[in-house]
Amino acid sequence: MSFYTVVAAFLVVSLVSVVFWFLAPKENQTVWRSTVILSLSMMFLMWAFTYLAQLHPLVAPRRADLRPEFAE
C-alpha cells in the first residue's frame, strides 16, 4: 500500500482505455471512445487524489464522544 498502488491503478486504467479504444462499437465510435475513456480517467483521478490524501496523513481523527465499550 503506497504510491505504487496509484501507479499500478494508472497502468490498469490506461490499459483498459487502450483496449477500449479498439473495441469500441462501430456505431457512434467517437462518442463511445470519448465517453468511456474520459469517464475512466476522471474516476481514476478522483480515486487517486482521495487515496493519496490519506496515504501519509498529517492529522489523525480525534473525538471525545466514544463510549469505552466501543474499544476493540
Add this chain to the structure above:
Amino acid sequence: MPEKYEAMFRSAEMSLVQLYIPQEIGRDSVYSLGDQGLVQFRDLNTKIRSFQRTFVPEVRRLDNLQRQYRYFYKLLCQHDIKIFEETEEEVPKGTFRMAPRSSKIDDHIENGSLIEERMVQLVEASEQLELRKSDLEQFRHVLQAGDEFFANAAGFSHSESQDESIPSSVSFVTGTIPRAKAGTLEQILWRVLRGNLFFKHVQLPEPLYDVKAKTTVLKDAFIVFSHGDLILQRVKKVAESLDANLYDVSDNAGARSKQLNEVNSRLADVYTVLDTTNTTLETELYAIAKELQVWNSEVAREKAVYETLNLFDYDSNRKTLIGEGWVPKDELNSLQGQLARLTTSMGVDVPSIVQVLETNKCPPTFHRTNKFTDAFQNICDCYGTPSYREVNPGLPTVVTFPFMFAIMFGDMGHGMLMTMVAGLLVFYEKTLGKMKRDEIFDMAYSGRYILLLMGLFSIYTGFLYNDMFSRSLTLFKSGWKWPSHWELYETIEAKSVGTYPFGLDSAWHGTENALLFSNSYKMKLSVLLGFVHMSYSYMFSLVNALYFKNWIDIVGNFIPGLLFMQGIFGYLSVCIVYKWSVDWIKDGRVAPGLLNTLINMFLAPGTVEEELYPHQAKVQVFLLIMALICVPCLLLIKPIHYKLTHPDNAYESVTSNETSEETVAEHNGAVAKAGDDDDDEEGTGHGEEFGDVVIHQVIHTIEFCLNSVSHTASYLRLWALSLAHAQLSTVLWTMTIEIAFGMTGVVGVIMTVVLFTMWFVLTCVILVLMEGTSAMLHSLRLHWIESMSKFFVGEGTPYMPFHFEPIDVESMKQE
C-alpha cells in the same frame, strides 16, 4: 453508400451545391428534399423584394387558406369542440414519399373558401337570431314589468281621483337599460324635465345580451311618465343616448297580455330557428374538427415548399429552377439518388442536375447528434455555435459536465434518487416522447441522459466521499485504530495503521477534526481537478491549430500560454501530489504549507523557508523566470510575425495616391462582386490591420494571464459546494430523523413516521432539487467560462436544413 462521418468531434464537412431542377418537377423535388432534411438553401434572390418573387401568388393563396383554418379553429374553440389530433409518424430517413398532387391542394383551397363562406353565413345568421332573441326577451320583460308599473301608477291615481285609468294627457316611455346606467338616466331626466316626471324601474332577473357590449349584461326595465309629446321625444332621445332599448307597451292590461302572448309565440319561433342554426353550425364544425389538423399540416408543408422555391433562381428561358445550398459532403450521393428516383418516378425527360461548387464561403456547422448526445450538444450550443470544423466542446462535455456536477453533489443516496428518476425517464422515453409535456417536464425529459449520468457519477463521488444521506459506510477495514481502552468523555486520537483503499476513511465520520481533514482534501482535490480540466481543454486549442495548420497560433499563443500555466499552476499541482506522497512523520520533517510556498515563490524568489524537496529554490526561480518570459512572448510573437509576413501595405496606401485610388476601385469592385453574389458578408480576406492584431493580442495576453489565476480559483467552487452539500445533509439528518431514534412506544412510532416523511420530502426538495440545480448551474459555468475559453472560437452558424417540422394544433392559435 459510403459510411457517414460521425461528425461529433468536428462538424461534418459541407459542400455548396447547385441544383438545376426542371420547372415542372420543382415543387415535387423540394417536397422530397423537405422530407429528407438534407439541404440548407441559400437565398439567391436577396435583391428581389419579397413580394416580387416567382411564387408569391401561391404563397398568398396558401396564406389565405391558413387564415381560414385559423378562423375555423377559433370557431371550434368558441364552441368547445375538441380537434381530432393524429400523431404523425416520423418519416424514416431514406424512404421515398411522393408529394401530394397539386390538385389536392387546389381542392383544399376551394373547400376552404366554400366552408368559410358557409361558416360566415351561419355565424352571421346565428348572431342575428341572437339579437332578435334578446330584443324579444327584453320586450317580454318590459311587458311583465309593465303590470307592476301600471299597478303602482294606478294606485297613485286611485287615491287621488278615484279613476281606474291614467289621465290621457299623461303619456309614458318604457324600455330597458343597463343597470349601471339606470341611476344616471333618472338624474338626467329629473334635471331635463325639472322634476316633472314619474320614474320607476325594476331589476330584471337574468342578464341579457347587449349589442354594444357584445356580452350579456344585467339590465333594468324602466318607465317614465310625463306630459306632452315634445317632452316625450326628449325623454326618448336621452334614453337612447344612454343605450336604452325602448319598447311600446300598452297601458291597458288586456292589450298587454295580448302583446305578451304574441311576443311569446314569436320568441318560441326564434328559439327553434336558433336551435336549428346552432345545430347545423356545430355539425359542420364537428366535420371540420376531424380533418382540420390534416389539412393544416398539408397546407403548412405546401407553403414551406413554395417559400423555399422562392429562394431559387428562376430561369424563364430554359424553364429551370436553380437552387443553391449546403449539403453534408457524405450525403451528396443520397441527395443525387433522391433526385434521380424522383425524376424516374415522375417520368420526366430532363433530369435534375446536382453540381458541387467551389467556394470560399464559410459553411454552416453541423454536428450529427443522437438522442444521447443531443442534450449535451445543446448545453454548448447555448453558449455559441462552434466554428466550422472546430473541435466540438459538446463531446467532452458528455462526461465532464456530469462529473463536475457530481463532485459538488457527492452523496450516494441523493445520486441514487436522481438516477432512479432519470432511469424512469429513459426507460419510458418512447411513451413519454409521444406525450404532451409542459415546460418544466419537457426540460427534465430532454435532459434525461444528462440527469442519468449526473446521478451515476454522484453515486461514485458519494462513494469516494463516503457519504450516503450524510451517513458513512464501513465497507473496508478502517486505516485508523482507536486506543485499546479509554475513559468516558476522554479525548482520544486514532493511530494510523493503513490506508483506506477506496474513498474517505469511515473513521473520520463524526470526529472533532473531520472538517479540518475534509476541507484540506476537498480543496486540493478541486484545485487538481480544475487544473486537469483546464489543461485538457487547453490541449484542444493545439488540436485546432494543428488541424487548421495555424503554426503561428502554436508558437505565439499555445506554447507560451502552456508554459505559463504549467509553470505556476502545474507546479502547484505537482507539489500537492508530491507532498501527499511523502511520509513526513516517518522522515521526521516539517511539512511545508503549500500556500506559503506558492506566495513566497513570487514575493521572495530564491528563498525557501521550509524545503519541500532539495534544490527547490533554484527550480522555483527557473519556473518564475520562464513564466515571466512567456508573457512578452505571448504579447509580441504574433504581431511581429504579422509585421514580417504582411510588409508595408499600411504605409503605401497612405503615401501613394495611385494605390489608394486603386484600393478604392478594388473596394468598389468587391462591393459589386458581393452584390452579384447576392449575399454573405465574408468577402475574400477582409484586411486585418496591424493595429487590430496588436490590440487583439494585448487583450488576449492580459486575459490569459489573469484568467489562469482567476479560473484556477474559480474551481474552488467544487470544494465550497460539496462542503455545503455535505453539511446541509448532515444538518437535515440531525434535525429531523435523528430526533426520532431515541423514542419508544406509540410516540416513537408516530414520531418516526412523521420525521421520516419530513426528512424524505426535504431531502428531495432541498437537497436533490435545489442543491442539484445550483450545482448544475455551477458546473455549467465551469464549462462555459473556465473550460471553453481555453480553445473555443464559436463563430459558426448552425446548419438548418429545409425540413418539414411536425405541425402542432397550437400553431393555429396565433392570429
